[in-house]
Amino acid sequence: MISKSKKGLISLVLAVTILTTFSNFAMTQVKELHIAINKSPWLPAFEKLTKMYEGETGVKMVLHVFPFMGLYEKELAAVTTASKTYDLMNMNEIWGPFFYAGRYLTPLKEIDPEFTVPSHLMQFFWEGYWDDKVHYQAPTGVLYGIHVNGNIHLLQYREDKYKEAGLPTPPETWDDVLEAARKLFDPPNFYGYVIRGARGDPIFYNSMTIRHAYNGYMFRDPLKGDFTITVNDEKNVEAWEMYARNLNEYGPPGVGNIGQTEMMGLLASGRALQAIVVSAAFPHLDDPEFSAVPFKIQFAVPPKGRGGDHSSTVAGWTMVVPRFISDERKKAALDFLKWSITQKPQVEYTKMGGVPVSTTVFQSELMRDPKYRFLKATQDSIPYFSSMPLIPECAQIRDVMGLHLNRALIEEEGVRESLDKTAQEILEIMRGAGYKGVTIAPRS
Amino acid sequence: MTRRINLKKLVPSTIFFILLAILSLPFVYIMMTSFKTHLDIMLRPILFTPTLKNYVDLFFTQTSNFPRYMLNSLIVALLSTVFIIGIAGLSAYGISRSEFVWHLDKILLGWVLFLRMVFPVAFALPFYKIAQSLNLLDTKIILIVFYTTINIPFAVWMLKGFFDQLPRAYEEAAFIDGCSIFGVFWRVAMPIISSGAVATAILVFMLGWNEFLFALIITESSRSMTLTVGIAGLCQQYMVEWGKMAAAATIFTIPIFVLSVFVQDYLGKGLTMGIGIKE
């Protein structure tokens, strides 16, 4: 008797709870958006962006700010346990395919079938897209994220020193860069070229720009599904020889452990002539507290390689919507993304130190402000955007390649040897991951 | 004669102060760095105009969460230390003073050791899941619980070592006086090993205070984020904010330094002398 009434009571309570929760979900609008993001020079700009959105729509924006060095672990823990905490996650381009292939992210078309990418959005070598058929980032694929930060590699060089030495600016080719480095090299006071040579990601990214400029790529034609390994072909070897041997001759000591901080420090303290640096670092370079040479560093499209063209490696951040949250929250998240790439927010964002993703900023008054001189170089770089092949295995490839490149830099391995070994390791990784018929391209 | 004795005393002291100077130099450098601008750090190693900007930015601006982080760190580290010393003290004494059936004591000791030997990387995801299923993500409570769990092995072993070192004669006397075993533990054994317990407490506090990985995984906002996570945030992707990093490290060190001085000097001495066993 008692137990029966108890049961009835419990089911009643349950039913009421379920009903109210469901109706709550259906009825109420999303009032808060939770965003996982990392510390960075452009974080204040992003904060400004969210405040603007808050003012316009009344949706409260909550930023969960994590250290850069822990964001990946944090997001991995969140997605693998189907966490519902975040509506938007900021993601380094290399995690995208891994997370998307893991079915942790929502394709944007699934949230809003009408959604198309506006034409003024810069196209970052199809980062944010994934085509399952070719197993690659392809325009035919599904869009799973939108860039919030259009970070790219630019050549950053001391224009004043170039002019003093009577060298033409900006340097057109890598040989011009080498010539300037040789001419202005004056150790230990001034170094001709800084390679970000630390093991792993740093040297991998930093060397990619010159390899692509020499037409040296990792795979033959991944867009067509051809994953034949070409990382040790003559073009790659030539580029890498130029970088690790010729240019490095005019570099600072301790290249084997130079990270982003050291590279930026050498430039900003007026100790170095030039380097390939990300555009997102621009707010630091004119800051008198950080830089001894404010407004002396000029930005340019990364130079041409022999037998190649310019090439600018994209290194942006993408906002993605996790799969586990409710449809309303997904929609609200996408609404914010759509708004964030329109002109007004983009201009404000750039003013605060962010790197824009929309070409509409190039029509704004910022183009005439020397503070934002990187915009011109960015605009000129658009035709030359390039990226690493963003397959889920790329994180692993990046790590082993970064090891061999670093070894070549400290002369533990030869230039050709390091690329040969990289090719061998990539082959093993690709075979282990189940790619059929992958081989190393024979030397011509 | 007197001069000779002085010399005999002087030599070890001199050696000590030289060693101390070598050990302290990097910290002196950290403090120096905390008063420099980024540019001074790069260009002017020794002579520079000191600035308070790093401290002001970190601790005296409205938008900075550092005071919050610091408070969180203090709460988490202190409470976990209290729990650890209480629980570990009891069990270490139990293990040290009793014969267990089936070597249960050894199993227990081995178990806690195993817990400490596993690389934290491997526990990060399981701990995240535990916190998530208890709905305690982003709370200080779960951090306290986890720190207690992962740091208790050290305290158990340390305190057991100190209890083992302690001659049983003292306790037997107390037993004859009619003390219960708990009373002996609390009034005799603990006070005698107090300098050991204090050292253990300092070390355990430090382990909790310094922990980074679990804090990173578990916390999501300034509600529970600790100072180590805040400090890690100063290594940005494109550069490390050296000056702020040094300021944070200086401030980070002070509370635990003061605590250590206090605990070593007053608590350690007070307890032993209060019982009057020493000398």
Place this chain on the structure above:
Amino acid sequence: MRELTHRSITTFLMTLPLVIILVFFSIYPFVSLIKMSFSSFIVGKGYEYVGLKNVWRFIEDQRAWESIGRTFLYVFVSVSGEFVVGLGLALLVKGKFKGVIRTMVIIPMLVAPIAVGIIWRLMYDPVFGIINQILAKIGIQGKNWLADPQIALWSVIIVEIWQWTPFIFLILLAGLESLPKECYEGAKIDGASSWQTFVYFTIPLMSPIIIVALFFRTMECFKAFDKIWILTGGGPSDVTEIISIYIYRVSFRHNLLGYGAFLALIMVGFIVIYNLSYMGFLRRKI
């Protein structure tokens, strides 16, 4: 007899809180660690059982074996250095220098590990670093402390010893100061020299504490991660890649979470073997 049983029940009960904590918060991580160790993390599916695949992978994994060897060297040199300096300091301080001066010794241990890495990296920097700048002032050409494969590991070990000598110091000092005074008095009356007192009384009496201190320091040293990751990231080449760095790279760079867990589990075995042989050696000596 009855009293004795009563006593052992009470002592058993004293361990209960510890047991409860362990049951609640360590069984699940253990089980999932073991499960993960024999699985592969498959994107989108989570962990899938793969049997002994990780074992074979490990046996063939040259980088893992190299880094384990390097870890043994790193741990042995670091802990030995810390022990010698720490014991020396503890003997010098014993009974003297109360308060602030004594506590100053432990400062290195109190600095946040991430800041330790960052600041030492700055000090070691060949261009901006204070070490080379001071050396240059006295006319010595500084080295590339962290970028030269010949010396990078030693530079990292110096930081390790600097940071953790206080740990050994603190424990040994506590051990020295809680030694019963009577033994010393007795020894003095017998006319033993201070060296004899040290070898025949202090060291044997201290041995449980010394062993705990070394044991834990060794264990923690195996797990050293934050500061090395920041100092060199395991580079240049792989000269500072000890096993904790390798496990991290395997888990979060190669995304082989199952294999990473297996390595973490296997390392427990290596730590035990290392510690047993090290302690066995010490026991015979003490």
